[in-house]
Amino acid sequence: MEAIKIINISKKYQLKSENVIAVNGVSYSFLYGKLYAIMGHSGSGKSTLIHCLGLLDKVDSGKIYINDKDISDFSEKQKNIMRNEKIGFVFQNYYLNNNMRAFENVMLPMIINKKYQHIDIKTKAKKLLKEMGLEDRVNHYPKELSGGEQQRVAIARALANNPNIILADEPTGNLDIENEIYVLEKLRNLADTGKCVIIVSHNMLVKKYADIVINMKNGKFVVKNHEI
Numbered sequence: 449m450e451a452i453k454i455i456n457i458s459k460k461y462q463l464k465s466e467n468v469i470a471v472n473g474v475s476y477s478f479l480y481g482k483l484y485a486i487m488g489h490s491g492s493g494k495s496t497l498i499h500c501l502g503l504l505d506k507v508d509s510g511k512i513y514i515n516d517k518d519i520s521d522f523s524e525k526q527k528n529i530m531r532n533e534k535i536g537f538v539f540q541n542y543y544l545n546n547n548m549r550a551f552e553n554v555m556l557p558m559i560i561n562k563k564y565q566h567i568d569i570k571t572k573a574k575k576l577l578k579e580m581g582l583e584d585r586v587n588h589y590p591k592e593l594s595g596g597e598q599q600r601v602a603i604a605r606a607l608a609n610n611p612n613i614i615l616a617d618e619p620t621g622n623l624d625i626e627n628e629i630y631v632l633e634k635l636r637n638l639a640d641t642g643k644c645v646i647i648v649s650h651n652m653l654v655k656k657y658a659d660i661v662i663n664m665k666n667g668k669f670v671v672k673n674h675e676i
């Protein structure tokens with residue numbers, strides 16, 4: 449089944465002196481049960497694209513369907529619900545809340561969700577952090593964590609509401625090789641359980657875990673099926 453379908457989407461940034469066309473007329477269907485690696489040079493439009501897929505930014509033209517629903521008709525409230533319940537997003541720069549401890553950062557999407565009991569939320573947050581090898585860091589604030597530790601908190605937070613779609617922008621950018629492999633295996637397992645996982649990365653290792661490798665070049669897709 450299609451998780452995300454995009455039809456001819458474009459996004460440009462207007463600067464005083466020039467226009468940058470970051471995403472240039474891309475059409476594609478992302479399926480459940482698959483792991484996609486979106487690779488490409490710096491500035492090729494990867495973050496812009498994944499932000500649009502995650503409803504964090506708006507396209508200028510084209511259509512995005514998530515679970516067969518045209519999201520251009522969605523109100524902000526509907527988008528917030530979709531983001532909270534269906535999509536786990538790992539930001540390139542983590543975007544942790546600096547005034548919250550690691551476990552509170554992971555709890556936040558579950559608190560917004562309102563479907564969980566408070567006591568369960570805390571237990572679940574700590575379990576997710578433990579799975580990321582951070583059981584000794586649950587009470588730390590982001591500034592008391594290394595870059596790689598913050599990155600793993602951000603991954604735990606993205607998985608908090610058990611989303612069916614996981615969008616990760618350079619999720620292994622700050623990890624050592626051991627944690628990198630661990631995180632990629634975890635994301636691979638999530639795809640194998642039927643989730644749609646899209647990873648944006650420069651890291652060639654990601655290719656090894658992907659069903660499909662997409663190269664982004666000047667805002668366009670060049671797609672290759674990949675033998676795992």
Ligand SMILES: Nc1ncnc2c1ncn2[C@@H]1O[C@H](COP(=O)(O)OP(=O)(O)OP(=O)(O)O)[C@@H](O)[C@H]1O
Pocket residue numbers: 461462463468469470488489490491492493494495496497540
């Ligand atoms: N807010 C913005 N205003 C103007 N131009 C922008 C803005 N954000 C991105 N761009 C431009 O759009 C293009 C695509 O940027 P994007 O961040 O999507 O690239 P990327 O592929 O994620 O790069 P990287 O691998 O370095 O993260 C770049 O040329 C960038 O300079």
Ligand SMILES: [Mg+2]
Pocket residue numbers: 494495496540617
């Ligand atoms: Mg980027």
